[in-house]
Amino acid sequence: MIFSLLHVPRCRIQSLANYCGETFHSFSTTCGNNSGIRLLSSRIYGLQGGQRKKWTRPISTNTGKGSTKSKSIKHGILSETILTSTTASVNKTQLDQFQEVQYYDIRQEIAQNKDLSSLVTIIVFDIETTGFSRENERIIEIALRDLQGGENSTFQTLVNPQCKVPNSHIHGITTQMVNKPDVPRMEDLIPILLQYIRSREKPRGHVLLVAHNARCFDVPFIINELRRYSMEIPPNWYFLDTLPLARELRELMKSEGKELSSTSLTALRDLYGIKVDGSAHRAMVDVNTLSLILPKLTFDLKLTLSSLVKKSFTESDMINSKKKKNFRLIF
């Protein structure tokens, strides 16, 4: 049975942790045995000039159900596929309409003491890229996991960067793996990704996208990729960076006379005794790792859902932060 992290009363820290324990135990079981991954046959409309495109490319989701079939799979979430067919039709008009929907700042809703559990979808995500430069490098893999579980709670795909992959030694993703016609390019993927995340949202709800070092790495990459195709981050997306949380944990442990060797994802994984099922530095493996770390981290730091939302940031926050920094440098 899958429970939602978001169903936990906002002020009951213990409940949050208990809930996380149940959720992530269920998730862990699902992940270990693994559930089916689907090959989506997608039809999309090109964003540029409304040109219609049709292709079939491998994008994976999982059912989130512990079926008998899934228990027979042994080698991690990346290795198995079940063929199915789903149609995703998105055009620019639909996306424009989406952008026009008015959302309140969720942080104001906290102040108004609204029930966040009915508003927020938490999605852990990770990207693999050809390097560190958001300007010069490209995304080659994306993975997401909706922590409320259920059918199609994960999304993952390789991305065709249309350039060489110089750092295969890091993630094992080679130029040959991604530079081929059946791997979607980013311009093909963006509308599908937006549609997927929107499908996980609650009515007039918000999305909290969580990643390790999100502020300096993952989020700027995502923003840049969207901007390349004249797209913007949807107004109801908020980001949570777990790196500052890891730093808080290190300070907390230090005050208790303990030591955290590093604030990396690997160090947190080791601290909490989480076993890696698959190749580290593949997007879904890191997503699964962070999905298991998050409830333990929030428990140790006594963080509620509303406190997580308070720590979140938007694209606007990043822009304003940069402006303030430039202002300080000038004056």
Added chain:
DNA sequence: TGCCAGGCCCTCTTTAGGGCCTT
């Protein structure tokens, strides 16, 4: 010839420098 990512945090600090974290 010079640059080659960038934001955050710590300290031998704040008109700075270096390390961490992500691929």
